[in-house]
Amino acid sequence: MHTEDSPEEPAEHARFGRYLVELEQVADRDEVELVGRVLADPDQVMAQAAVVRHVDRRAAELRPEAAWQEWAGAMARVVDGRPFLVRRLEEWSLYRSVVLRLPWHRDDLLAASDRLQLRTAAGSNPEALAVLAAHGRTKRIRSTARAGLARLNPA
Template sequence: MSSPTDGPAEPDEHRRYACHLRALATVGADDEPTLVNEILQDPDQAMAQSAVARHIEDRARLLLTDERFPGWVHTMTGVIGERDFLTRRLTEWTLLAAIAQDKPWAPGQVTAASDWFQRKAVEILTSPDALALLAGQGRTRRVRAAAGQRLRQQGHQHLTT
């Protein structure tokens, strides 16, 4: 029996979310698709997709400039299926990886991308071309200012349009 000073119990979905994050943080590459699939079977889809989105961010950051990135994206695409939010996030990480790896990308992809993408790009990319584009045409004042600041920190000048 709990005492009145214990406070309310943590909701079950909060415990499952924390458990999912712990499992995802330590999963090996071979077991990752199975674990992600299992988590996505959770009845609380918002919580499950949130845990997987966080994992995608953590893993994508680690693999961003790694030659294994495309294979990982292909595998994850098959696992997440038709879940729009997760598909969009994986697509945006793929664009971030292309820019980080100095592979072809189009300015329109960057300017049309989500606010999340533009903020993340300013945070992690070092490409003067991408940062200059965001400094001049980023969707929000915050993105434009941060991109301009990153360029100045890197010793680059930019023209705002």
């Protein structure tokens, strides 16, 4: 029981913190097993929050194509059936394609979350910036993309 006199941390908060530490320190060979164990936690909101932080951190650091494909495939299998996590992986793949100037589709970018559109609008891919400057979902996204275009093409 948590009261003002008892600063006891709720169990799910303690597990969340422990999961974050374990995920940050996990060896590559044990990553899928650990993510699966975290996702087996009865508190799915907490478990998926820990895993999405892990996915965001790992997706941002993986660059070589072969390593990305292997990692993303393994993560896709372990998060299967969890729409939020599946979408986050898909968006990281799209973001990676935009940043590395690999093939990507305009409609995918326009259907992406505000989070991904804003992250992309802060980037330097002129094609993506032009799409988002004209059709980004929010005023902030469009404005950020326009600023990016101006930065790339100073008058």
